[in-house]
Amino acid sequence: MRALDRKLLRDLWRIKGQAAAIAMVVAVGVLLQVMMSGMITSLEQTRATYYERYRLADVFAPVTRAPQKMLDRLADIPGVAAVEGRVQGGALVDMAGQDLPVRAQVLSLPEWRDPWLNDVYISEGQRPRAGRTDEILLLRAFADAHGLGLGDVLSATMYGSKRAFRIVGIAQSPEFLFTTAPGEFVPDDARFAVLWLNADALEAAYDMKGAFNEALLSLERGAELEPVLTAVDALLDRYGGLGAYGLEDQLSNRFLSEEIKGLTATSSAVPPIFMGVAAFLLYIVVSRMVSAEREQIGLIKAFGYTDTEVALHYFKLVVFIALAGALMGCLGGVWAGRGLAGLYQDIYHLPFLVFRVEPSSFATGIFISVLAAMVGGLSVLRQVFALTPAVAMRPPAPADYSRSGAITASLKSWLDQPSRMVLRRVMRNPGRVFGAVLGIAAGMGLSSAQMSVMSGFDEALDTTFSVIDRSDVTVTFFEQMPLKAAFDLAHMPGVIEVEPTRGVSAVLRYGTETYRGSVTGMVDGAHLSRAVDADHRDIPMPASGIVLAKSLADTLGVQAGDTVTVEVLQGRRPTLELRVARIADTLMGAPAYMNIDALNRAMGEPGRISGAFLRIDPDAYRAFFKEIKDVPSVAGVTRKNDARLAMKKLMDEGAGTMRYVMALIAGIITFGIVYNSARISFGEQSRDLASLRVMGFSQGEAAFILLGELALVVLIALPLGVLLGFGLSYLVAAGFSTDLYQIPTGFRADAFGIAGVAVVLAALISGWLVKREIEKVDLVATLKTRE
């Protein structure tokens, strides 16, 4: 080994603590990068594999009732590869010991073959045997949520008749990674079941002999979706086609896509910040090393080593640290990713999730960290080149403060010497101070943005479940009912108030934009479920026209005053041209509201409702549920608190977990930078501090000069951190906002307050740690040695 390389190893050993700290920062950045990009790749690949292996359809075409022969016609559409018809319907499952019946979707399985499309993965048991009408497959997420297993019996009400079914298999399906009851917007494993039955049994139950009510289509490779959708709609129109839609709009798939989108947003924002911090730290450390080793550098050059050789020597040091960090990060990323994969597999109900990292992800991680290190190292190498042997071997001249001195001279009257020293140091080295300020502000911004979004989400929950929806229970009917159904509800035990509502599925169009959703009819003076403006004031339903939620208006790109096309997918299926009267500040879901009478008129079905919002005496819940269970027209009952909890749970899991991790990590970086700044400043000024101590300055007075700089840095960083956090919160909120919920943004004093207090606390702790170092300074040794 060459002598210089031996020196390198010994130097590394000497600065092992600091080197390890920097390598750790690099490692955390690479770890996050590798883990998150790996998780995104793995989720996408797993999704693709899962969809392909179980032949998930590309097109879903619900229809009221179409004869089997139409399947051949559908198969003839150009671009269609395979077609499957099935029967599907709603059911209520009666769970023993539970007040509320659980809503369920029931799907048919071909009796003598595997389904051509939308196959299921049977994790336990087997399919219902041919000819058996009482055997079912049950969705695993639901079975797990309720502790149900093979052989258990479920009692379900389909189309008004109650029957018992035996669970013969537990299934997972790419179609139901997330399950959401119709009309609700929050996925909840426990409150929605999916059952598969033999086709014969289901056709009988729903009166669909020789018919189907949902067609599934797969497309040939490269086939375009839109023409197929149009052709399908044309063919099924006269059988009550409800509008074909692509996989992209399929509910479960849409949730998963949104989750992946949230992960991607986070993964592209955070690792670069770590890398920037690492580059900054490397620069400081190597810079200090080079100035401390001036003599050695001079000596090495005097021996005849070239600039390049000397530069390379220090360069190796930097790259070594970065590479060590990057390798740790890669290994850690794979390790953490594997751990996380198990968690994600559970959350997303995947039958398998192989954590895989693209080799390019490792390469990116290593490349970026080496690049960051090089940026940090390069500016220092310039110093090495500039040193001539003779200069290097003379003691360094005192740092020149004459320029910054002139500026502060004017402040002389109201600043004492220590304050002037602090100020001049800051002004002499604005780059470094700026780096520290930026680092702290970035850390603070990151954590306050994350907290801001978390509290924004809580606000969304509050607004949705306390301000917009003031009911206790929502009742949904199987089909539209006369208004009398609402009066019947009013007579049930404990019911204080009933507010009827009507929802119809519809496609909303404006220009080229389309949204598949529903229109909600609201009664005059509705106050249990309302549309509100930004100040939470009621928006009265106009006699004609439509009120859109802000997210829906944004999706369609409409403003109040524009006219949207609403294609109702039910009843006589009218197409309405409606003027957008107002935009409502709804944070969850993407509803469209109309006056219920106007809606009913448009439908040609006066006095119809599809459900109702109820206020119920808390003491009478049990009695109410007991009675409503037996009302055959009721398709579902939702307790508002269940929905709220499910929403909260959804947010805290999955991409939500990442939010907490990020806030925590941001806090750690912030502390790291604050502490490092204090340490570096201490290292550079220990001599000055010793002089002050010798002159008779107390430890406190000496500490002021050192910590004054830190205080100043923190002071500048605080408002900048707020600004940065405010900006970032918009980005993060946009990244996490989905069709399902919008995270309201705005200045959240609490989030910024907590982040600010955390920064100040970090500064105080760092200050205290460094002050202890001041106490340990050996005055004599420091002053008698040459710098």
Add this chain to the structure above:
Amino acid sequence: MLDRNTIPQSATFRTRGLTKVYGEGAAAVHALRGVDLEIPEGEIVVLLGPSGSGKSTLLNIVGGLDRASDGEAWFQDQNLSEMSDRELTLYRRDHVGFVFQFYNLMPSLTAYENVELVTEIADNPMEVERALELVGLGERMNHFPAQMSGGEQQRVAIARAIAKNPTVLFCDEPTGALDSATGRAVLHVINDVNRELGATVMVVTHAAATAQMAHRVIHFADGQIRTVTENDTRLSPDEIAW
């Protein structure tokens, strides 16, 4: 035990059995091995001796920078060995001026401000201008250390040390980093400070010739005082053969 009354009023420092041991066991280094000493008020005392002979250690202990392992050191009627860290800080602040081989100026402060740093905390300081005039730098008081030569920087360091009107001035190799002409100018300043302010001056040096300007010369070897010589005739720094 030393009785307070036995300390002559004219003594600035008095030590009894002053011992300093660095490290422990086999690795222990005895820097001072029981030094008994009296430094009269108003004298220039030069401490000579080879490296490691204990002269700097003595300076550091009586200067309040370090503590003795054993024995006692008195400044006037105060026992330095019994002072807390806080009291030692106050002692340095009020009575002691230090000059080191490597100046140790604050690079971020001008010459004037470096001196002011001390006058702002001292009880009875002199005018900053006067301190700088005493060292012959009245003209350059607004320069930063980076804009001065080594000799000038050392003179600022001396001005800083004397600006508080110290009772004692400690100089540890004050000319060690300077050429002979600059070194001589610095010695002049030290001589003037002693004469005009009446401060007791202790100088640690390798340069034996410096001893010729002292009232008293103490030779150190192996942590002990070998000889103490009083100069009948003192030379001015100009007359010293460098």
